[in-house]
Amino acid sequence: MSAPILATENLGVRYGSFVALQDVTLRIRENSVHSIIGPNGAGKTTLFHALTGRIAPSAGRISLGGQDITRTADHERVRLGLARSFQVTSLFPTLSVRENLRLAAQGKTPWQALAPWRRAEANRPALAMAEAMLERLDLARVALRAAGELSHGQQRRLEVGMAMAAAPKVILLDEPTSGMGIDDIAAMRALIRDLGRDHTVLFIEHNMGIVMNISDTVTVMRAGRVLVEGPPAQVRDDPEVRRAYLGNMITGDLTQAPTAKAPEAKAPEAKAPEAKAPEAKAPEA
Numbered sequence: 001m002s003a004p005i006l007a008t009e010n011l012g013v014r015y016g017s018f019v020a021l022q023d024v025t026l027r028i029r030e031n032s033v034h035s036i037i038g039p040n041g042a043g044k045t046t047l048f049h050a051l052t053g054r055i056a057p058s059a060g061r062i063s064l065g066g067q068d069i070t071r072t073a074d075h076e077r078v079r080l081g082l083a084r085s086f087q088v089t090s091l092f093p094t095l096s097v098r099e100n101l102r103l104a105a106q107g108k109t110p111w112q113a114l115a116p117w118r119r120a121e122a123n124r125p126a127l128a129m130a131e132a133m134l135e136r137l138d139l140a141r142v143a144l145r146a147a148g149e150l151s152h153g154q155q156r157r158l159e160v161g162m163a164m165a166a167a168p169k170v171i172l173l174d175e176p177t178s179g180m181g182i183d184d185i186a187a188m189r190a191l192i193r194d195l196g197r198d199h200t201v202l203f204i205e206h207n208m209g210i211v212m213n214i215s216d217t218v219t220v221m222r223a224g225r226v227l228v229e230g231p232p233a234q235v236r237d238d239p240e241v242r243r244a245y246l247g248n249m250i251t252g253d254l255t256q257a258p259t260a261k262a263p264e265a266k267a268p269e270a271k272a273p274e275a276k277a278p279e280a281k282a283p284e285a
Contacts, residue, residue, distance in 0.1 A: 003066055005030040005200050006051070006082075006170050012059035013046050013224075020046040021224045024060070028170065028217075033196040035211045036204045038221035044204045047221070048172055051202075052084050053077045065169060081169030085159045085176065093148030097139055097158055100147050101130035104162035126165075133161040137191065153184025157191060164199065171195065173203035177210060189214055212236060 006028040013021040021043045028034050036044050049055040051062060053074030062070045069077055092100050105126040134140040137157045142150060147158060156176060163171050176192065177185045185207065193214040195201050205211050211218060211232070218235040220227045228238050235241055 002030065004028050005065055006202065007063045008051070008060060009063075010060040011047075011050060011057055011062065013043075013050055013055060014058040019224055021050065021057070024221075024224075024226055026219065026226070026229075028200060028202055030169075030200050031196060031198065032216040033192060033201045033203070033214055034217045034219065035215040036202065036219050036221060037206070037208075037211055038227070041223075042221040043224040044221055045174065046224075048084065048174060048204065052082060052172065078166065078168075081167075082172070083163040083166050083168035083170070084172040085156075085163050085174060091147040091155060091159060091162070094146055096144050097147055097150070098130050098134065098143045100158060101133045101161055101165050102126050104165035105129035105133075105167075107166065129165050129167070133165050136164075136194075137161045138187070151184070153180050153187060156180065156184070156188060160188075160191060160195075164195070168199070170200045170202060173201065175204055175206065177205065177207050185210070 004027040006026070008024055008026045011021055011024040011026075012019070024043070024047060036047065038044055046055070050057045053069075053072060053076075057070065060070070061068060064077070064080055064082060067080065069080065069082075072080070092103065095103070102123075106123055134143050137160070139154060139158060139161070142154065147155065150158065156178075160171070160173065160176065163173075173192070177188050180188065189210050192201055192203065192210070196214075196216065213232075215232050217229065218232050219229045220235060220238075220241050228235055228241050230238075
């Protein structure tokens with residue numbers, strides 16, 4: 001088996017006496033789609049913070065492409081090939097879609113990002129990357145529109161494209177379908193699946209339909225630990241996962257079985273008033 005592109009070994013994070021992550025060991029394969037699921041408070045976002053260098057782990061090791069990055073600064077991790085999109089959309093809302101992508105491509109190299117005296121047209125590789133991303137994201141028709149004017153689903157796709165524009169080795173996506181409508185979810189699902197062809201994708205998601213239909217590997221977390229990891233079918237059928245997290249909502253195609261309806265209570269039938277016998281009158285004197 002080939003070496004993982006991203007890996008953790010007994011990773012731990014503590015906030016004082018509170019243990020947010022404990023003994024988390026992951027092996028993320030190159031050019032795969034790997035999802036992280038679990039209930040709120042399971043440690044999913046804390047794991048992403050530790051992987052990207054936003055917080056320092058209290059124990060364990062992180063490696064990217066075989067290189068130890070446990071104590072590497074967050075901006076250096078970006079340069080080494082780690083990119084992330086957040087749960088809350090983060091764009092340049094007044095700049096065009098094309099400019100957002102161009103800046104993301106240009107920003108991979110710090111000296112290029114901090115060269116305002118150079119004309120944008122001079123950076124041909126960044127421009128070429130922006131054009132390629134527009135096509136792949138299906139955003140070419142809105143290339144000149146300000147990013148803040150896009151629909152929520154389009155903004156989320158643009159943010160993923162900005163992560164891709166830096167040509168990373170691994171893309172981390174935090175709830176990429178959050179707040180989306182049905183049509184936008186389908187487009188994002190197709191995009192993430194497509195990314196697995198030439199990128200490594202690690203994503204947090206609560207939409208079990210997406211997780212089970214596009215993931216190569218699923219890791220289930222609970223209380224800061226890895227509960228179960230494996231292919232979607234294995235995770236879906238694991239009794240411990242069902243008890244701890246999924247319950248009965250997960251089936252082969254993620255469609256819920258109809259729940260049995262309780263018998264309807266019938267209103268009591270109104271009774272006709274009983275006829276009273278006429279009172280016998282005493283004979284008049």
